[in-house]
Amino acid sequence: MHRLQHTAVLFLTALLIGMMTQPLYGVENSLSDENINAESSARAGTTEWTAVAGYATVNNPSISVAAGLVSPNDMAVDSLGSIYTGGFAIYDVTFGGQAYSDVAQMAYIGKTSSTGNWQKLWYTNEFGGGGSASVSAITTSGTDVYACGWFVGNVSIGGQNFQSYTPAGSVESSQDIWVAKFDQNLNAQWASQAGTVHDNDACEDIVVSPGNEVYIIGETNATAPAYFGTSITKNGMGGTSTDIAIAKLNSANGNWIDANIEGSTSQDLGYSIYWRGGGLVATGIFSGTATFGTQQMQAIGSFDLWMADITTSLGFVNASQAGGTGGIAQPFAIVHHNGVDYVAGTVQGTVNFDTNQVMSSSNGQDSTTFVASRSGVNNQWDWITTASGYHEVRDLDINSAGTLLVTGSFGTVSWTGTGGSLQQSGSATFGSTTLPSTYFDPFYATMDTTGVWISADAGSGDFNDNGIAGIWSPTGEILGAGTFGQGGATNIGSTYTITLGSGTAVGNGNAFTDQNYQIYQPIGYYIWSLKADSDSDGTPDVDDNCPDQFNPSQSDIDSDNLGDECDPDADEDGILNESDNCPNGPEVNWDPSDTSINRDQDGCKDATEDTDDDADGIDDITDLCDDIGDKMGWTSNSVRDHDADGCHDTEEDDDDDNDAVPDTDDDCPRGWFNWSTSPSTDHDTDGCADEGEDDDDDNDGMNDLDLNDAPLDQCPKGDLNWISSPTTDRDGDGCRDDGEDTDDDGDTVLDINDKCTPDGNTDWTSLAPNDHDGDGCRDATEDDDDDDDGVLDSLDSCPTGMIGWTSSPLLDVDGDGCMDTEEDSDNDNDGVLNDADSCAGGETGWFASNEFDADGDGCKDATEDTDDDADGVEDQFDACPATPLGEAADNVGCGYNTQQDNDQDGIYDINDACLNSPSSADRTLYETLESEANGLIHEWGTTIDVSGCWLGELDRDSDSRKNYLDQCPDSPSGTFVDEFGCGAAEYDWDKDGVLGDVIMNPDACPNTSDAITRGNHTSYGSVDAIGCWSGDGDPDLDSILAYLDMCPNTDLGLDVNEEEQSLMGCADNQLDFDNDGAMNDVDVCPETPEGIEVQTDGERIGCTLEQRLEMGDFDAQMEAYGLFVGIGALVIIALLGAIGFFLLKSDENDGAIPASPMDYAASIQTAAPVMQAPPGFAPAQPAYVADYTGLPGGGHYDQGYDGSTVYIAPDASQWRMNADGSFNRI
DSSP states (O other): OGGGTOHHHHHHHHTSTTOOOOOOSOOSSOOOOOOOOTTOOOOOOEEEEEEEEEOOOOSSOSSSSOOEEEEEEEEEEOTTSOEEEEEEEEEEEEETTEEEEEEEEEEEEEEEOTTSOEEEEEEOEEEEEEEEEEEEEEEEETTEEEEEEEEEEEEEETTEEEEOOOOTTOOOOOEEEEEEEEOTTOOEEEEEEEEOSSSOOEEEEEEEOTTOEEEEEEEEETTSOEEETTTEEEOOOOSSSEEEEEEEEETTTOOEEEEEEEBOSSOOEEEEEEEOSSSEEEEEEEOSEEEETTEEEEOSSSSEEEEEEEOTTOOEEEEEEEEEEEEEEEEEEEEEETTEEEEEEEEEEEEEETTEEEEOTTTTTSEEEEEEEEOSGGGOEEEEEEOBSEEEEEEEEEOTTOOEEEEEEEEOEEEETTEEEEOSEEEEEETTEEEEEESSEEEEEEEOTTSOEEEEEEEEOSSEEEEEEEEEOTTSOEEEEEEEEETSOOOTTOEEEEEETTEEEEEEOOTTTOTTTTOOOOOEEEEEEEEOOTTOSSSOGGGOSSTTSOOTTOOOTTOSSSOGGGOTTTTOSSSOGGGOSSTTOSOOSOOTTOTTTOTTOSSSOTTTTOSOTTOSSSOTTTOSSOSTTSOOSOOOOTTTOTTOSSSOTTTTOSOTTOSSSOGGGOSSTTSSOSOOOOTTTOTTOSSSOHHHHOSOTTOSSSOSBOTTSOBOOSSTTOOSSOOOOTTTOTTOSSSOTTTTOSOTTOSSSOGGGOTTTTTSOOSOOOOTTTOTTOSSSOTTTTOSOTTOSSSOGGGOSSTTSOOSOOOOTTTOTTOSSSOTTTTOSOTTOSSSOGGGOTTTTSOOSOOOOTTTOTTOSSSOTTTTOSOTTOSSSOGGGOSSTTOOTTOOBOTTSOBHHHHOOTTOSSSOGGGOSOTTOOOHHHHHHTSEEEOTTTOOEEEOOSOBOTTSOBGGGSOTTOSSSOGGGOSSTTOOTTOOOOTTSOOGGGOOTTOSSOOOTTTTOSOSOTTOOOHHHHHHOGGGOOOOTTSOOGGGOOTTOSSSOTTTOSSTTOOTTOOOOOSOGGGTTOOGGGOOTTOSSSOTTTOSSTTOOTTSOBOOSTTSTTOBHHHHHHTTOHHHHHHHHOHHHHHHHHHHHHHHHHHHHHHHHHHHHHHOOOOOHHHHHHTSOOOOOOOBOOTTOOOOOOSEESSGGGSOTTOEEEEOTTSOEEEEOTTSOEEEEOTTSOEEEO
């Protein structure tokens, strides 16, 4: 809104107890590289779309440099979901397919569809001497659009030419208010004007009542009457600042209906207004003692927040305030819902909202987000909630469900004893959500009506990105607008990207962001459609059946549009979830009290949901007693139901262990259960389960298991009626040797295959580690050929190798006991593995080495190898027989890499992209190129790169001239160049750094002094954007250039010295040759000896006493001979002084007032801590400069409405030229 540009707010900021300063665009060494804590994370809403407005390349630019600046202030959405944003723009700005192009700062409104497509663009125009304007606020009613703002000078708004009011006899236009109505296609329906004859009139907010009356709020200058149309005039409250102004218009024709001015004689501002059912509610700030209707309030601090109800007749009632002597609450927006008012803004320091006291974060040093509630009871505040971090709040909205949306920007400031510095990495916390930031980032946070933060989402970019406006769409999405890319260099031709959830916005660099212009304004602005996800379950709130409870499945079994996670009776059966054993169905909408379908009354339908109809703890699928009429009211356990079959043991079950043996015949009636006796389960038919109840199933004297429950009897269900012994059971395995045991020695090799039986070792098991060939003979003690290959273990290189084969020269070339095809990796034992051996079955009895096998291919060079260096050329034809292995060679066997380099540049030809590089001497000769066309220096170096090329032999600008021969090696693509490789626009004969001397554009001063001269006089700065250097100027118009002028402030019209360098540009009234303090033009005695006192006034200026005596000067004679006269006079004066002293002393003691301690304190100024400025904020400009050299660079000249010459800077500030060549900022 306009108040952020308003000088009143700048003044207000300065009063904040020295804790804030206007941010500058550069931060020296205050930026921190610390990372945000890993727990910091942005809430993940869902991005629907983004739209961008900003500079884009145009065919017919408004000025010669690529430039475009757009600054949004507010946003609104109509009943169809179309979105309207407004602010001001200058130069060339595109809104999708819509374009703005004007050298003046004009107000604009852009329309986008509900899906983010730019559709319409409206903007103001200047006439008759020009002016400027901006949109401050936008609102809608149905599909109608209403906007208001400010304008200066002559501006056409809605087809009407408005001229701002001007004080009588002044040529300075004041700043006034405009209001307009548009249809949905931005066709203006009407426009109206209001204001005073002085500055500081502005509309800050606008609202339309259900009865279609238009209300605005803002401020007007307090020193003059305010005119609302031609029929309504309201006087200010007096003083020298601004008053709160509120007015009403007819929505049909824009006629002013009424207006009211409230406030104090100090500064008062109106910020926001909102319809609240039969009336309005508004907020702002005030200072001193202010009147609101019949109420009078005294500000606690330098400025206090005010909130008041406003009647439709514009009367103020029910006013409230908030403030503190050590802080300030600055509101930005207000809303109303169900009888409750909500206001949002920033609080700094300690502030009281009645009995609610809050302090901003960082011990009161931060400017922190607050939201406060007032329900109207005795005008008292209900609650106030804050966030944590350094914030700028810009907007507040509320939806029909009562969810508040707060919009602004955030970052982290590091505070020290001298001020604060914005950190590169920072964060802000909104309730349980922590968002990370890079410098400033935009935020969109939601809150419920009790002051509890719900969610927060943020954008992210590398520089300063700001949230400007945020509203709810008719379908529940968050619509956010903001600027991005401020404070860092995005040069012309480069782009800047801000991440907006899963989307992005990209803007183009231009003169407002290019490092060469040092302006660093926002690169553009975005609109972001975001579906908030308060519970982070992946479903946006507008689509979430439990928006405040995590439920990613969105399950709703009873289809009542209330998710199961938050539905107290999810299956709608009349039993609340906490009492329902089947709260999640699947049966819904049934009667659980019917015992025929719900026998145990547990809330689960027997037929489809209940797995235990009789509630005995046994699932119906295994319950043998679950029919109607069976026992109810008991729970199965090991005492009542031994076999867990759902039948009560004492009343229903006649086979308690369910082994198919009636309890009356069972030797183990309550033993193992749920098994049936049979020969396989009860070998000795005793009625006890062999597995678990019978220790010796076959009764052979050997237990089935040992003490560790490991198998002991290997034939537990073997022959009956025998006893195990060393005679009948040699290996003691429980199997009778005669008849049952097929491995009497227990080595796992069957007796028919065992070469060491029956007298072999016992107590061992034949396994690969101890019986490699599986012959039943233990390798360690019984077997001398473990792999049975015919080679004794003592001679066998693979003693435990392949089995089932016999070594022979055919199968084992080197006779080492390893099968060549399966085991031996070096069949000929020459030290080269078979895979690498080109003669794997070659000669034996030798070992490969460099001496015998140069290429290591396993073939003996002397007898087997015909290409010793493996270069593909046989030895008998090889001109280079020692080519390194693996190197490519030519057809005579010479390697390309180590044996060829035609241009001797150290890069072998096979890798050389530039086969004819200049020699080292030539490269040294042309190492540096100083362009004769423009003085630019290009360094080519002497180095050959890895591709074999020297930078100087390339053609960087593709103009068919090698770099080291090209006087302009960076000519733009497509430029027509001359024989020296230069285009006409590249010449800079005067070497001032501004190209274009040949075509005289853009260099307005083609004869600028050379770089050496400029370097010797750095106090005059550098050459400006139009090729001029202030050292070549002549501020005092004495025909001597500024850098040569030893007396730069010579009065106009005087003759000056033009020959002697030390006196160059000096007139006689600026020189004193005899150093006596009298300038030459008045010195009567111009050759007075140095060090002697001379007369400084009268007729003998510059003459000594002696010279004056020679001239007969009476005054000199008095000085020389009147000593005694003087002494007498002094005595008289001393006497008179003593008398006066005593008289005055007497009077002082009678009536003096002692000095007030407050007067002493007032003389001491408390040093405000200086906040080292974040990037992106321009320094405050001076109000006056002596000549054009002090103007901001990159602007243009225009004619003011009064015919004066006006300079318009890139930041839209305007400077009027005075008759003496100086400039005042307008």
